[in-house]
Amino acid sequence: MSTLLAFEDALEEIKHSANVCVEQQTVPLINAVGRILAANVIAGISVPPHDNSAMDGYALAFSDWQAGKYFSISQRIAAGQHPEPLLPGTCARIFTGANIPAGADTVIMQENAQLAGDKVAFNAQPSIADNVRPKGQDMQVGQTVIKAGEKITPIHIGLLSSLGITDVVVYKQLNVGILTTGDELVPIGENLKAGQIYNSNGPMLSALVTHAGHNVSHCIHAADTLEDTKAALKVLMQSCDIILSSGGVSVGEEDHVKGALDKLGKVHLWKIAIKPGKPLVHATLQGTPFLGLPGNPSSTLVTYHWFARLLLSICSGQITELPQSYLVDAGFNRNKIIQRDEFLRVSIGKDGLAYAHPQQSSGALLAASESQGYLHVKANTQVEYGHSYPFYPFSAF
Numbered sequence: 001m002s003t004l005l006a007f008e009d010a011l012e013e014i015k016h017s018a019n020v021c022v023e024q025q026t027v028p029l030i031n032a033v034g035r036i037l038a039a040n041v042i043a044g045i046s047v048p049p050h051d052n053s054a055m056d057g058y059a060l061a062f063s064d065w066q067a068g069k070y071f072s073i074s075q076r077i078a079a080g081q082h083p084e085p086l087l088p089g090t091c092a093r094i095f096t097g098a099n100i101p102a103g104a105d106t107v108i109m110q111e112n113a114q115l116a117g118d119k120v121a122f123n124a125q126p127s128i129a130d131n132v133r134p135k136g137q138d139m140q141v142g143q144t145v146i147k148a149g150e151k152i153t154p155i156h157i158g159l160l161s162s163l164g165i166t167d168v169v170v171y172k173q174l175n176v177g178i179l180t181t182g183d184e185l186v187p188i189g190e191n192l193k194a195g196q197i198y199n200s201n202g203p204m205l206s207a208l209v210t211h212a213g214h215n216v217s218h219c220i221h222a223a224d225t226l227e228d229t230k231a232a233l234k235v236l237m238q239s240c241d242i243i244l245s246s247g248g249v250s251v252g253e254e255d256h257v258k259g260a261l262d263k264l265g266k267v268h269l270w271k272i273a274i275k276p277g278k279p280l281v282h283a284t285l286q287g288t289p290f291l292g293l294p295g296n297p298s299s300t301l302v303t304y305h306w307f308a309r310l311l312l313s314i315c316s317g318q319i320t321e322l323p324q325s326y327l328v329d330a331g332f333n334r335n336k337i338i339q340r341d342e343f344l345r346v347s348i349g350k351d352g353l354a355y356a357h358p359q360q361s362s363g364a365l366l367a368a369s370e371s372q373g374y375l376h377v378k379a380n381t382q383v384e385y386g387h388s389y390p391f392y393p394f395s396a397f
């Protein structure tokens with residue numbers, strides 16, 4: 001057990017070894033959602049570009065206001081029009097979004113106006129600058145509005161559109177190669193024979209990678225031989241930015257991924273003190289980053305969430321934070337102690353307590369699908385009812 005690397009040390013190792021491994025490209029803004037920004041965006045204009053009215057009402061100079069005074073309405077300003085300077089001592093009829101005329105500094109909403117013929121009075125005292133949205137209230141010219149490394153969201157698309165930006169510089173999508181291993185595996189769509197199971201990790205990894213915004217460029221399945229595993233890795237290392245594999249990383253003589261890596265590249269890390277997911281392997285194949293995830297489906301899921309997500313994210317140019325946890329009290333006791341950090345699949349009850357799914361086998365995936373996240377139980381620790389532990393909702397990954 002002493003040869004296993006601690007969970008936090010493994011995260012640090014992977015984080016520090018990873019670099020951006022994709023080039024930059026310019027794409028139309030409208031196609032940019034989900035892409036990683038490669039350069040800071042600086043506002044080229046102020047938003048709004050002019051002081052404008054937040055209400056339908058009347059614009060006037062605050063210093064002209066007096067209770068009971070009737071103002072002439074000297075102009076009418078709709079949104080999109082360029083107003084004339086306000087005639088001294090008058091007010092302007094104004095609408096939401098219209099520019100404030102020079103000489104006015106305050107807008108009184110029409111509900112607080114008393115119209116009499118072609119004049120208007122304002123009996124309630126306004127405050128200066130009431131209902132005026134000043135130039136640059138949202139964004140100032142020269143301001144950095146989105147930083148390089150941020151993933152472009154629909155909100156960013158709105159923000160950049162309000163700056164008039166048509167194209168953005170982003171990182172090219174990461175081309176991810178996925179390798180599955182195991183002679184017992186059959187692709188979905190075929191009939192199972194005795195001893196066979198369906199290849200579920202291939203489609204799951206593909207979906208996880210795509211969902212994270214990367215491109216799955218190759219999916220290869222290798223037979224349980226060193227030759228086949230090496231041949232598959234050679235194809236992937238020549239054609240992909242990064243490689244993920246599932247299975248074949250443990251110690252049996254049917255496990256060939258680790259052996260192939262020793263022959264073709266450099267192994268940085270093998271075996272971590274976590275459950276599920278112990279035999280994770282991290283390597284570089286002539287410059288191509290490689291992460292070998294254990295084959296048990298929940299081990300694949302946990303190691304993808306913690307390690308592959310991090311590696312893919314850094315390699316794709318994204319500013320990468322570790323997932324956010326929340327302290328949650330356990331609603332159960334567990335006396336079992338193991339020398340690995342455990343990621344129990346749990347749900348949060350209506351009482352706010354975390355409840356472990358009864359099935360915690362690393363071979364079982366339904367438990368994860370029926371759970372809401374992971375409860376992180378540190379190595380050599382019991383779970384005690386009412387004690388708090390970090391909870392990571394699946395949505396944090």
Ligand SMILES: Nc1nc2c(c(=O)[nH]1)N[C@H]1C(S)=C(S)[C@@H](COP(=O)(O)OP(=O)(O)OC[C@H]3O[C@@H](n4cnc5c(N)ncnc54)[C@H](O)[C@@H]3O)O[C@H]1N2
Pocket residue numbers: 180181182184185197198199200201202246247248249250251252255276277278279293294295296297299362363
């Ligand atoms: N003697 C030891 N045996 C094992 C150890 C150990 O330390 N000593 N570690 C165990 C642990 S922990 C894990 S985790 C597994 C990981 O093994 P591998 O990564 O080598 O995975 P495989 O042996 O290839 O497969 C494990 C399991 O998962 C199923 N599998 C594999 N790929 C897929 C797939 N694409 N879709 C669905 N299911 C898959 C496979 O059929 C096996 O049942 O090793 C333990 N053994």
Ligand code: MOO
Pocket residue numbers: 274275276277278279294296298299362363
């Ligand atoms: O570390 Mo393994 O994933 O428990 O079966």
